[in-house]
Amino acid sequence: MSDVTIIGGGIIGICTGIALLEEGLSVEIIDRGSATEGASYGNCGLLAAGEIVPISRPGTLKKIPGWLSDPEGPLFVRPKQMFSQMPWLLRFLWAGRRSRVLEIAAAMAPLTRDAANDYRDLFAKVGIEDNLVPAENIFAFNSKSDYEADAFAREIRSRHGFSTRYVGKEELRQLEPALGGPIECAAIMGGWLQFSDPGLARDRLMQFFRKQGGSVRQGSAQRIETDGSKAVAVHLESGERLPIARLVVCAGAWSGKLVKSLGLNVPVAALQGYHHHLPKPEVKLNRAVLYANGGFVLTSMESGLRIGGTIEIAGLDPVPNFKRADLIARKATAVLPGLDTSGGTQWMGPRPFMPDTLPVIDTAPNHANVTLAFGHGQVGMTLGATTAKLVSSLITGRRPAIPLSPYRVTRFA
Numbered sequence: 001m002s003d004v005t006i007i008g009g010g011i012i013g014i015c016t017g018i019a020l021l022e023e024g025l026s027v028e029i030i031d032r033g034s035a036t037e038g039a040s041y042g043n044c045g046l047l048a049a050g051e052i053v054p055i056s057r058p059g060t061l062k063k064i065p066g067w068l069s070d071p072e073g074p075l076f077v078r079p080k081q082m083f084s085q086m087p088w089l090l091r092f093l094w095a096g097r098r099s100r101v102l103e104i105a106a107a108m109a110p111l112t113r114d115a116a117n118d119y120r121d122l123f124a125k126v127g128i129e130d131n132l133v134p135a136e137n138i139f140a141f142n143s144k145s146d147y148e149a150d151a152f153a154r155e156i157r158s159r160h161g162f163s164t165r166y167v168g169k170e171e172l173r174q175l176e177p178a179l180g181g182p183i184e185c186a187a188i189m190g191g192w193l194q195f196s197d198p199g200l201a202r203d204r205l206m207q208f209f210r211k212q213g214g215s216v217r218q219g220s221a222q223r224i225e226t227d228g229s230k231a232v233a234v235h236l237e238s239g240e241r242l243p244i245a246r247l248v249v250c251a252g253a254w255s256g257k258l259v260k261s262l263g264l265n266v267p268v269a270a271l272q273g274y275h276h277h278l279p280k281p282e283v284k285l286n287r288a289v290l291y292a293n294g295g296f297v298l299t300s301m302e303s304g305l306r307i308g309g310t311i312e313i314a315g316l317d318p319v320p321n322f323k324r325a326d327l328i329a330r331k332a333t334a335v336l337p338g339l340d341t342s343g344g345t346q347w348m349g350p351r352p353f354m355p356d357t358l359p360v361i362d363t364a365p366n367h368a369n370v371t372l373a374f375g376h377g378q379v380g381m382t383l384g385a386t387t388a389k390l391v392s393s394l395i396t397g398r399r400p401a402i403p404l405s406p407y408r409v410t411r412f413a
C-alpha cells in the first residue's frame, strides 16, 4: 500500500503527486486513463495569475435570460439540466454581489500570486522549462462602452497588482496585425506566462512522476470506503478494493460525486468548455486574446492556434455538442480575417466549478486522512503547482504558506 493514494491524474493530481514524492512519501495515482478526458488536456493554456475576478459579478443576473435563451450565447444550460442545476446557478449568481466579488478576488489573489514561481521551480526540476513561455494578454472589446463596462473587474485586478494598459484600435492593429473585424479596443496585461501546450506539459509531468518512483493505476474509482473517522479503501469500477493509508481527491469536476461517500455534499459543477485547435491557422498572434464579446480565448501554442472557451452546463459526462466548437471557430474568423479553420480538431472538457469560483483545498471534516483539492474553475491549470504545495503542507502537518479558510469544503454546507 502506498503512503498516499491520489484519485485523479489531471494537473492538480500530478503536481500533487510529484510534491508528495519529494516529501519522501510513496504515491499512487488512480486515473481513468483517458489522457484527453480532463480539463487539463484541452484548456487555453494561460498561466492566468491575474484572473482573480469571478465570472459571476454585479450585472451578471441581467445577462442570464439572454444567455439561457440563446444556444449560441457564451453560457448555455441544456434544457434537461435546468431544474437540477438551478440550486448551483442561484448560488453562482448570489456569489456575484459586489461585496462577495471583492472577497473572492482577495481570496484568489494569494493563490495566483506565486503560481508562476511555483511552476518555474517545478518545471526546472522536471527539465521542461521551455513549456512555459512569456505572454502578454489582450482583453479585447468590440466598443469603448464594453471596455468601460469591465471597469469594476479591471479595478479589482489592479488593486491586487494586476494592472492593464488601454490600447485603441490603431495601436492594437500595430501590435497584432492579424486581429480585425469588430474589435475596437483592448486592455493589455503584461508579465503573464502561458504553457506552450498544456496537455503536453501534463504528460511530461506524468512521465517525471513515474520516473521518480510514483505509480499510476488505470481505473475508475467508484466509492470511498470509510471506517469511523478514516477512509480505508477505494473501490474501483472493476470490482477491486484498494486499501489506502491516506487519500487525496483531485478528480476535477467528478470529485463531487466521489466525496458523497464521505457524507459530503459539495456543489462542484461541470462547466463544459470546448476548443477548436488549428495546426495550420495561417495567421499569427503574438499574444493571447481574451475576447469576452465572443466568449472565447485565442492562444498560440506549440502545435497551432487554440480557440477555446464557451460554457455549457450539460451535466457530468454529456455527449459533446461540437456545434459549440464550430461556433467559436466561426466567431474567431470574424476577428481574425485570414484564419483558416480547416483541418482542426475539437474537444470538450469540464471546468470543475464551485459557485464562488474558489477551489476546495481542505482536509475532509470527518475523515482526517482525506485531503480534498478540486474545484479550480477557470484557473486550474494556473494553480497546479501552488495547490500541490498547499496539499503537501496539509499532509505533512506544516503550516500552509497562506491561510486556507476561504477554500474550506464546508463553506456551502
Ligand SMILES: Cc1cc2nc3c(=O)[nH]c(=O)nc-3n(C[C@H](O)[C@H](O)[C@H](O)COP(=O)(O)OP(=O)(O)OC[C@H]3O[C@@H](n4cnc5c(N)ncnc54)[C@H](O)[C@@H]3O)c2cc1C
Residues within 6 Å of the ligand: 007, 008, 009, 010, 011, 012, 013, 030, 031, 032, 033, 034, 037, 038, 039, 040, 041, 042, 043, 044, 045, 046, 047, 048, 219, 220, 221, 222, 250, 251, 252, 253, 254, 255, 258, 271, 272, 273, 274, 275, 308, 309, 310, 349, 350, 351, 352, 373, 374, 375, 376, 377, 378, 379, 380, 381, 382, 383
Ligand atoms: C475550455 C477551457 C479553457 C480553460 N483555460 C484555462 C486556462 O487558460 N488557464 C487555466 O489556468 N485554466 C484553464 N481552464 C481550467 C483548467 O483546465 C481546469 O481548472 C483544470 O484543468 C482542472 O484540473 P484538475 O486536475 O482538477 O481536473 P482534470 O484535468 O479534469 O482532471 C481530473 C482527472 O481525474 C480523473 N478522474 C475523474 N473521476 C475519476 C474517477 N472516479 N476515478 C479515477 N479517475 C478519475 C479524470 O479522468 C481526469 O484525468 C480551462 C478549462 C476549459 C474547459
